[in-house]
Amino acid sequence: MLxxxxxxxxxxxxxxxxxxxxxxxNQMLLIDCGSNIFHRIKENNLLGGIEHIHVLITHTHADHVGSLADFIFYSYYCHDEMAKPNVTVYSVHDVKIEELLSINGITPEVHCFTKKLQSDKQYTLNFCKVLFERSIHVKEIPSYSIELYIDGKFIYYTGDTNSLKASLRTPNESSKVYDYVYVDTCKADYEGNVHLSLRKLSELVSPDVRSKFWCMHLDEGFDRQEAETLGFNVVTNEY
Ligand SMILES: [Zn+2]
Structure with missing residues (x-):
């Protein structure tokens, strides 16, 4: 899907x-824009035919926002019409994305648009519906998961987290039925980990619902085959 x-x-x-x-x-949804993402977007000509980019930000760790300013400046000066903003950045108000962009020399409403959202409230974007939910990650900054409704499919994207909400772990009749659940998963497994280890994920999620889960945000020791043997899917890069 994604x-x-x-x-x-x-x-x-x-x-x-x-x-x-x-x-x-001609619209594109982008979730996060970490340190090496602008480079990959440009090298792979990902913006061909795109007139507007909607960027959803989960939190402000550099691996999620590190090249956002480069991306916005590039879109403003070099993509499509020169000096016309074509990026809108959406985040929950306490993520403080405008402060971050302003330190990088970006002026909202000039170089890009910014939309501050409330958590737990659904918003309709150009071609999808989006809802941010607080997730448990680190104590220094807030982090959010995102629920999306795109093209008739319900998607849950955890952002960075070390836990899963109960309705994802053991869905019942009143739980929202997601078609795809993308979840921060790592090999690293230790007390105090701010990400979710594959061991913990397999303890939390019963085998009968694992086929809807897609592991992402993988660390270098992550064993793709082990995750697949456990019944999970693992995302692969498009490029
Ligand atoms: Zn993080």
């Missing part, structure tokens, strides 16, 4: 920073 520009953790230079996208006509 396509991945990068599917690695912060230090997984081979797979690149975790970032997903979806294109619909």
């Amino acid at each position: 396509k991945f520009i990068g599917s690695g953790s912060a230090f997984n230079t081979k797979l690149g920073n975790n970032s997903a996208y979806y294109k619909m006509g």
Whole structure:
């Protein structure tokens, strides 16, 4: 469903920073824009035919926002019509994305548009519906998961987290039925880990619902085959 520009953790230079996208006509949805994502977008000519990019930001760790300013400046000056903003950045108000962009010399409403959203509230974007939910990650900054409704499919994208909400672990009749669940998963497994280890994920998710789960944000030791043997899917990079 979603396509991945990068599917690695912060230090997984081979797979690149975790970032997903979806294109619909001349519009593109992009989730996060970590340190090496702008480079990959440009090298792979991902913006061909795209007139507007909707960027959803989960949190402000560099592997999720590190090249956002480069991407916005590039889109403003070099993509499509010169000096016309064609990126809109959506985030929950306490993520403070405008402060981050302003330190990088970006002026909202000039170089790009920014939309501050409330968590737990559904918004309709150009071609999809989006809802941000707080996730458990680190104590220093807030982090959010994203629920998406695109093209008739319900998607859950955890962002960075070390836990899963109950309705994902053991869905009942009143739970929302997701078609795809993308989840931050790593090999690293230790007390205090701010990401979700494959061991913990397999303890949390019963085997009968694992086929809807897609592991992403993979660290270098991650064993794709082990995850697949356990019944999970593992995302692969589009490029
Ligand atoms: Zn993070």
